[in-house]
Amino acid sequence: MGRYLMTETTPRAPLDQIPGDLVSLGDYARYAPAHMTEAAYQYIVGGGADEISVRRNRDMFDRLMINPRVLVDVTGGSTCTEVLGEHFRHPVMLAPVAFHKLVHPQGEIATAMAASALETPMVVSTLASVELEAIAAQTEAPKWFQLYFQQDRDFTLSLVQRAEAAGYTCLMITVDASLHGIRNRAQRAGFALPPGVDAVNLRQRPPLPSAVLEPSQSIVFQGMMTEAPTWDDIRWLKERTSMPIVLKGILSPADALIAQQMGVSGLVLSNHGGRTLDCVPSGLEVIQSVRQAVGEDMTLLLDGAVERGTDVFKAIALGADAVMVGRAQLYALAVAGAPGVAHMLRILREELEVCMALAGTPRIADIGPEALLSAPRSGFFSA
Structure with a gap:
């Protein structure tokens, strides 16, 4: 890792040329600290509390082995697929990530340009640092909008209506982060948004009503969680938008079934990185277990520690229709701007193609549980 391990006091500018030794998403993670402030890096790389779930995300991928088949004619192979009726060049999406301007002056505009160049769907965050309309104008690839419910439901609906008018084709509602987790790493670094970086799409949000809590009340339950949506809110919004709805942050088959019965179009199986x-x-x-509960027809996406083409392959083999990449897009953006994000996506796509070819699965539809050595066994992940 050498000289790129530690973040410098003054971050380096994005590189004009991508170095020859930058050949994987892991390399972007290695370079990234030198191109960010220390506080921004700790905010991005960090997880909740002891970061057990951060490590588990990666560990679960590493425990799966691929079961390759040889002497298969793969010359007709392709990574193309369909998700919710939209054509995807490859089953990889850019996950909704807040505040791209933390790491690059163009912010989400640069990311959107890269997504368009690599024909990669981009999910734009409510907490983007650029107006959602301006981001939409920069990409011809599929574009989805991620929604955090706001306490004012009229304002929430106005965000959805703006997204519809701007050409977004799917609404992804985050349901597992109604308040921040305990992020000790960011706390220790003293992270705060720097001047010029804010959630621009929330600038017109009505002020929260002032509330005085009783001594017996909790700042969490009776305070911060008053903005949290419930199933009734999902039902309410579904009646007011024509966009398909995907819920992000589902881990329970029971919750997946409720969403399916409500008519939700898809789920993101995720622990929010x-x-x-x-x-x-x-x-x-x-x-x-979620796929078994909802059947084959419901769209399932996955995020969390997707760093290799083999990770994409493994997720699809277990039942995902596509995956999303989160932190890696900010690492690539910090290191080399729009060309870096495009390069990062090309690496991932080419790694997936190599994996599919060598595993004897030339098309996405050919990748099933039999492509993994131990995946079909009950309790594989229990240890």
């Missing part, structure tokens, strides 16, 4: 509640499972280790 390990950044909210610590000590919860990864999306990867629950995907088989």
